[in-house]
Amino acid sequence: MPAYSLVIFDFDGTLADSFPWFCSILNQTAEQFDLRPVAPEEIEGLRELGSREVIAHLGVPLWKMPMIASYMRRLATEAATDIQLYPGVAEALEALADAGVRLVIVSSNAEAPIRQVLGPAADLIDHYVCGASLWGKAAKFRKVLSQLGIAPAAAIAIGDELRDIDAARDEGITAGAVTFGFNSAAALRRHNPDFMFDSFDDLRKTLLR
Known part of the structure; x- marks a missing residue:
């Protein structure tokens, strides 16, 4: 029942x-929006944080978030066959x-x-x-x-x-x-x-x- x-x-x-794909496009997204790159050794630490803490840790301005989300949705559409x-x-x-x-x-x-x-x-x-x-x-x-x-x-x-x-x-x-x-x-x-x-x-x- x-x-x-x-x-x-x-x-x-x-x-x-899709987490491996997400990690693979992090620095492509960072470059696109003039953000600092994410070092590979940071990834496991980010998995311990909430979304607001991740954004603060990476120094992402909140006003950029809608544009970043739209960009990542486009990349996800392109990568659908690989996920x-x-x-x-x-x-x-x-x-x-x-x-x-x-x-x-x-x-x-x-x-x-x-x-x-x-x-x-x-x-x-x-x-x-x-x-x-x-x-x-x-x-x-x-x-x-x-x-x-x-x-x-x-x-x-x-x-x-x-x-x-x-x-x-x-x-x-x-x-x-x-x-x-x-x-x-x-x-x-x-x-x-x-x-x-x-x-x-x-x-x-x-x-x-």
Whole structure:
């Protein structure tokens, strides 16, 4: 029996193994927007930080963030053929859908590359909410709940970053986190989500208990 009637997924770092790609375009993006380059040895330290702390650490002016987000969405579209789903994603999505669970993706990425990476599994998703701003997910969650007529207590939001946990909590939604995305497992654990998943097999078994 499904534990929740609605599962809201983040995409990059949650369903898609896009963190290596993200690291590969960091300095290209830094050069494009006249920011300091990121040294390879900084990456692991950044995984311990929240998004606001990362931006402060890298010295990124907030007024540049919308332009940076747009630029990175374009790069993500170009790289969609090179980004893969994590093992077990398609099987987990199919099992959830077969159990009658509504599936939604809320992402800062664009819908076209998300669908391309998902492949046939894209048709299992009931609703795509794309182009969310860095700290705009809570409002997107609220809109999804309203549109689908689902109470917050019947939903779980699953992401890979501290801000995903915060957004879920802001809307009274259960917060789930995967341990293999942007933020490290230790950083996520310190943020105390309701659930932590080490694999999609683990996620499927927990949500369909």
